[in-house]
Amino acid sequence: MLRGGLLVVIATCVALAAARSSASSDDIQELLKNIDSRYSTDVFEDANLDVPELITKYRYPVETHTVTTEDGYILRMHRIPHGRDANNVPNQKKPVVFVMHGLLSSSADFVIMGPGSGLAYILAEEGFDVWMGNARGNYYSRRHLTLNPDALLNTAFWQFSWDEIGNIDVPTMIDYALEVSGQERLHYIGHSQGTTSFFVMGSLRPEYNAKIISMHAMAPVAYMANNRSLFLRVLASYGNDIETIARLIGIGEFMPNSLIFTWAGQSICRDEVVFQPLCSNILFLIGGWNEDQHNTTMMPAIFGHTPAGASVRQFVHYGQGITDRGFRRYDHGSRRSNRKVYGSSKPPNYELSKVTTPVFLHYSDSDPLAHVNDVDKLFRELGRPMGKFRVPQRTFSHLDFIYGINARDLLYNRIINLIRAMDANAYEEENEITEYQN
Ligand SMILES: *[C@@H]1O[C@H](CO)[C@@H](O)[C@H](O)[C@H]1NC(C)=O
Ligand SMILES: CC(=O)N[C@H]1CO[C@H](CO)[C@@H](O)[C@@H]1O
Numbered sequence: 001m002l003r004g005g006l007l008v009v010i011a012t013c014v015a016l017a018a019a020r021s022s023a024s025s026d027d028i029q030e031l032l033k034n035i036d037s038r039y040s041t042d043v044f045e046d047a048n049l050d051v052p053e054l055i056t057k058y059r060y061p062v063e064t065h066t067v068t069t070e071d072g073y074i075l076r077m078h079r080i081p082h083g084r085d086a087n088n089v090p091n092q093k094k095p096v097v098f099v100m101h102g103l104l105s106s107s108a109d110f111v112i113m114g115p116g117s118g119l120a121y122i123l124a125e126e127g128f129d130v131w132m133g134n135a136r137g138n139y140y141s142r143r144h145l146t147l148n149p150d151a152l153l154n155t156a157f158w159q160f161s162w163d164e165i166g167n168i169d170v171p172t173m174i175d176y177a178l179e180v181s182g183q184e185r186l187h188y189i190g191h192s193q194g195t196t197s198f199f200v201m202g203s204l205r206p207e208y209n210a211k212i213i214s215m216h217a218m219a220p221v222a223y224m225a226n227n228r229s230l231f232l233r234v235l236a237s238y239g240n241d242i243e244t245i246a247r248l249i250g251i252g253e254f255m256p257n258s259l260i261f262t263w264a265g266q267s268i269c270r271d272e273v274v275f276q277p278l279c280s281n282i283l284f285l286i287g288g289w290n291e292d293q294h295n296t297t298m299m300p301a302i303f304g305h306t307p308a309g310a311s312v313r314q315f316v317h318y319g320q321g322i323t324d325r326g327f328r329r330y331d332h333g334s335r336r337s338n339r340k341v342y343g344s345s346k347p348p349n350y351e352l353s354k355v356t357t358p359v360f361l362h363y364s365d366s367d368p369l370a371h372v373n374d375v376d377k378l379f380r381e382l383g384r385p386m387g388k389f390r391v392p393q394r395t396f397s398h399l400d401f402i403y404g405i406n407a408r409d410l411l412y413n414r415i416i417n418l419i420r421a422m423d424a425n426a427y428e429e430e431n432e433i434t435e436y437q438n
Contacts, residue, residue, distance in 0.1 A: 038116025040301055043270075046114075047262060047304025051078050051107050051132075051140070058115050060084050060124060067176040069168050072145035073136040077173055078107045080124040080132075084115070087127040094129040095213075095423050096181050098174060102192030102219075102402075103162075103314060104254070106139055107132035108305035109191065109402045113298065119189070119402065119412055126416050131177040131186075135165045135197070137253070139308040149253065158252020161317035161330045162193055166200025171208050178211065185426065187419050188215045188357075191401055192369065193314070195220040199327070202355030202383075212357040214386070214422035216415045218401040219370045220361045222352070222378045224318065225325035226371035235315055236322035243316045254310045262304050270300050290366065290395040293404035302403065327352070327378075356383040360418055362411060363388070364396040389414060 040046050046054060055062035055078070063079040082088050099120060101109045110120035110132055123130045134140040137158065142149050147157040178186060190198050195217035202209050224232070317330050324331075328349045332338050335345035342348055359382050363375045379385045391401075391410050400407060 038114060040114045040298065043298060043301040046112065046301040051111060051305075054108070054111055055080060055120075058084070058111075058121070060115070060121060061090070065176065065180065067172055068145065069136070069172045071164075071168060072147065073141065073169065074143040074145065075136060075169060075173060076134050076140040077177070078132045078134075078140075079177075080120055080130040082129070083125040083127070084121075086125045093182065094127055095419070096131060096177055096183050096186035097123050097128045097419065098131045098133065098177055098186050098188050099123075100133045100170065100188070100190040100194030100197065101135070101138075101308075102190075102194050103318075104138075104307035104310050105191075105193075105402075106305065106308035107134050108308065112301055112305055113295075113403060117405070117408060119407075122408060122412055123416070128187075128419075129181055129183075131173075131181075133170065133173045133194075135162075135169050135193075135310075136160060137309055137311050137314075139305075141169075142309060155252030158311040159313065160311055161313040162197050163200055163317065163330045165193075165314075166197035167204045170197050170201045171205055174208065174211060185211050185213045187422070188212050189218065189415065190215070191218045192221050192398065194218075196222060199352060199355055199378075200350055202357055203350040203352060206354045206356065209354075209356040209383075213426045214419060215357045215359045216362060216418065217359060218362045218411065218415075219367055219398050220363060220375055220378055221318075221370050222327045222350075223325070223374040224322045224369070224371075225377075226373045232318060232322055232369065236319040238319075243312055252311055252313075254307075254312050254315055271297050290397050290400065292393065292395050293397070293400040293406060295403070295405050298403070352378065352381040353383045358384050358386045358422065360387045360389065360415075361385070362391065362401070362415065364391040364400075365394050366396060367398045369398045387418070 045057075049057060052062045052064055060080050061082060061084075063081060065077045065079060066074060067077065068074050082090055082092065082094070087094070099107075099110050101107060107120075110130075111118045115121040115125075120130045120132055137149070137160070144157055148154075149157045151157065174186065174188075178184065188198060190196075198215055198217070199222050313330065320331050321327060326349060329342065329347040331347045332341055338345055338347055361375055361379055363370055363372065365372065375388070379388050393406070393410055396404065396410065401411065404410070
């Protein structure tokens with residue numbers, strides 16, 4: 001019996017080997033066509049590749065850049081300088097688009113869904129020089145000149161929220177991208193916390209507004225007075241306790257072990273496993289998803305890259321915004337420590353009127369983290385609000401802005417058109433100024 005089984009195995013191996021050795025150039029062409037396809041060719045492989053490997057796999061050019069902030073964090077950026085099928089001539093100067101991920105995410109967000117749906121690939125094909133940032137503390141930016149993210153009982157590395165990400169990381173990365181690309185200004189696309197950190201930058205470092213031709217906020221988050229997310233409501237209620245307890249026991253990182261998610265993604269979230277709905281529900285709890293836009297087959301790949309790491313304080317800072325219904329700097333807890341940092345017993349508001357970059361908001365009816373009323377309030381207070389666009393699908397939700405099956409048709413194409421229009425305008429303005437100076 002055993003011997004028979006062995007024989008079958010051997011026979012199969014021989015047959016496979018024969019098939020492999022007889023691969024004709026037709027087969028290779030077929031294989032290449034597969035790799036060119038719109039979708040992931042292997043979700044398990046994609047779960048285990050890092051961003052540069054993933055981009056290389058799909059035959060796009062990729063560069064990794066490292067920049068150190070003034071307070072010692074070492075950040076990694078990923079760049080797709082040109083397209084693969086279109087706009088694929090190297091070393092041409094192109095308009096720069098800087099893309100910034102949300103909470104617990106990374107640059108992987110913009111490539112994970114594959115060439116047909118990943119925002120970074122789409123932008124590269126449309127003729128843009130694409131730069132993807134990574135905030136301090138995530139998988140790609142978990143390094144510091146002197147502080148150790150893994151230090152036991154010492155959370156010094158993790159003493160930051162999205163205040164520091166917007167005040168320091170985003171401007172540092174923008175300056176770097178401008179310098180390397182030789183451009184003076186760029187376009188910015190942010191998702192969720194990637195929009196929050198932009199508004200932080202625009203208000204605390206207003207000189208940066210002039211470096212941005214246009215800003216596109218997908219699922220914009222500033223005010224959270226109308227939160228509908230159960231996850232965030234719980235967080236708001238216990239946020240400050242969570243941070244106190246976490247600090248006491250020496251934890252500064254939120255959900256440190258992403259290996260668990262990678263494992264879960266590949267074992268219980270894959271197709272044909274009865275637990276798959278559970279995984280969808282975890283995504284729903286955190287950010288909302290909807291059946292129309294959710295490709296469950298992709299979950300192993302998503303959980304291979306997300307969560308990518310964040311500090312406890314990033315959550316607590318959002319929790320504070322839910323509780324006090326404002327958009328203000330991180331509350332250090334006591335009057336004394338606030339006075340030491342801000343010179344006032346309460347943390348100051350972010351002044352949205354100082355955000356003078358032309359801003360476009362892209363939002364949806366069913367986003368539990370960016371309620372329509374909060375988006376409206378943000379729009380009214382911005383220094384130069386240009387347009388407010390509701391995604392034309394009622395059920396479109398927070399994570400669909402990056403993982404949604406039809407995100408391109410419902411959202412990205414519009415953003416690209418707006419960027420093109422603003423870019424043309426920017427040069428006109430420049431010409432006018434030149435003429436005026438002459
Ligand atoms: C979902 O993802 C899989 C794997 O990438 C792909 O083959 C499939 O076409 C996708 N489905 C939709 C509806 O986009
Ligand atoms: C609209 C809504 O659900 N608002 C809630 C947001 O969270 C705070 C804090 O838990 C609640 O008090 C609000 O009712």
